[in-house]
Amino acid sequence: MARHDSDRPTRLSQAELARAQAAAAGLHAEFGPDDDGEWAAATGAGERDSLTDEPGGVRLQKVLAAAGVGSRRHCEELIGAGRVEVDGEVVRRFGARVDPQRQVIRVDGRRIPARGDLVYLALNKPTGVLTAMSDNRGRTTMADLLGNSSERLFHVGRLDYDTEGLMLLTNDGELAHRLTHPRFGVPKTYLAEVAGPVPRGVSHQLLTGIELEDGVASADRFRVVEQVGERALVEITLHEGRKHIVRRMLAAAGHPVTRLVRTQVGPVTLGSLRPGATRPLSTREVGELYAAVGL
Numbered sequence: 578m579a580r581h582d583s584d585r586p587t588r589l590s591q592a593e594l595a596r597a598q599a600a601a602a603g604l605h606a607e608f609g610p611d612d613d614g615e616w617a618a619a620t621g622a623g624e625r626d627s628l629t630d631e632p633g634g635v636r637l638q639k640v641l642a643a644a645g646v647g648s649r650r651h652c653e654e655l656i657g658a659g660r661v662e663v664d665g666e667v668v669r670r671f672g673a674r675v676d677p678q679r680q681v682i683r684v685d686g687r688r689i690p691a692r693g694d695l696v697y698l699a700l701n702k703p704t705g706v707l708t709a710m711s712d713n714r715g716r717t718t719m720a721d722l723l724g725n726s727s728e729r730l731f732h733v734g735r736l737d738y739d740t741e742g743l744m745l746l747t748n749d750g751e752l753a754h755r756l757t758h759p760r761f762g763v764p765k766t767y768l769a770e771v772a773g774p775v776p777r778g779v780s781h782q783l784l785t786g787i788e789l790e791d792g793v794a795s796a797d798r799f800r801v802v803e804q805v806g807e808r809a810l811v812e813i814t815l816h817e818g819r820k821h822i823v824r825r826m827l828a829a830a831g832h833p834v835t836r837l838v839r840t841q842v843g844p845v846t847l848g849s850l851r852p853g854a855t856r857p858l859s860t861r862e863v864g865e866l867y868a869a870v871g872l
Contacts, residue, residue, distance in 0.1 A: 626668050634674030637661065640682065644689045645860035660685050687864040688872060690749075696730060697858040697866075698746045701850040708735040708744065719744065722853050733757060733842075737821060742767070742839030743847040745866075746855075755870035756843070762816040763869055764797055766841035767823050771832040773809030775801050779830050783813065787829050791819065794826050814841075843869045 641652035641661070652661075659667050662683040663675055675682065677691035690697065700719065702708070710720040710731065719732060723746070733745040733753045747753055755761050779799075786795040798814040809832070813823060824834045840847045844865035850856055858866075 626666055626670065626673075628663055628666055628668055628670075628673060630674040631676040631680070634676050636671075637663070637668060637673045637675050637682075638671055640675055640677045640691050641684070641689070643693065644677075644682075644691050646684055646689060655684060662686075684864075687861075688867040689860055690863045695749045696747060697749065697863050698730070698855045699845060699847070699850060699858055700744045700746055700855045701847060701852050702736055702741055702744045703852040704739050704741045706853075707738060708732055719746070723855065734818065736839060737824075737837070740837045740839065741852065742837075743842055743845065743850075744839075745842055745845065745858075752866060752870065752872060755872065756866065757818065758870075759816075759818060761870045763843045764814050764816045764841075765839060765843075766798075766812065766814040768802070768838045768840055769811050769813060769823060769827060769834045770836040771809050771811055771827055771834055773804050773807055773832070775804065775809045775811060775832055779832065782830055783826060787826055789825055789829060794819065794822060796826070812840075 638649050638652040638656060641647070641655065642649045646652055646655070653671050655661050656669060656671055656673075659669055661668055663673070664680050675691075677693065680691070682689055682691045700722065702719065702722075705717060706722065707716045707718045709718045712718050716738075723730065729748045730746045731748070731753065733747060734757045736742065736744060745753075745756070756763050780801075783796040783799045786793040794815070794817055796813050796815045798812075800812050802810040802812055804810075811827075811832075813827070815822065815826075819825075823837060827834050838847075845858060845862050
């Protein structure tokens with residue numbers, strides 16, 4: 578029997594195929610080309626959120642990709658799975674337009690750094706560098722390490738002139754303020770080389786509280802990393818920010834510090850960053866910092 582043209586299978590266009598796939602999943606999709614020449618999909622009225630598109634806004638998946646969340650395709654999958662919120666509302670529309678300068682965007686409940694003008698850096702401060710952006714006495718400052726990029730940045734907290742290790746720098750004023758405010762109690766971890774040996778009772782003394790001239794101070798965690806002869810390496814974590822607090826606590830416990838390195842601030846670790854070098858914080862690290870201070 579001769580086969581008529583009407584019996585031949587019809588090749589679906591890309592848009593028709595996508596509609597068929599959406600229908601098979603129980604969704605009705607509307608399609609239209611976005612400003613990048615790609616196809617954007619929006620769920621039908623039964624699934625549509627109440628978020629109003631921002632005039633002149635940027636497509637949500639593009640904002641997520643620019644923030645380092647993942648590829649555009651991966652970001653679309655996150656949106657489709659209901660894992661993205663804008664101003665507290667779950668958004669499932671791939672073509673939703675948002676204002677990253679003004680709106681708060683979260684993935685899996687964690688805020689992302691959506692604003693393109695914000696900078697977040699980790700710096701490994703060497704000894705002999707002042708925690709400042711300028712000094713009228715001509716001492717080396719962090720601005721000397723950062724070069725031209727230091728003009729719009731400020732440091733989060735301080736490290737003593739002779740203390741080395743992790744410093745955070747940003748132009749995000751709200752985050753910096755909260756990270757340094759005692760109310761939020763962001764923990765900081767240090768490695769200290771001290772006079773040894775360190776007896777077991779020192780740990781209990783530091784954890785329960787040790788008397789200083791300006792009041793009692795206590796550590797959140799303390800452990801002896803290693804001991805060799807009259808030298809010991811200890812790790813101490815605390816959320817207090819009083820001046821020289823780690824040095825004063827260990828000296829009061831009978832183990833003065835000969836070298837002090839800050840290795841962690843909240844969720845951000847120093848890692849293998851070499852002295853004097855900087856690196857940008859990852860999207861995950863910034864999101865964890867936001868979470869640590871309730872943003």
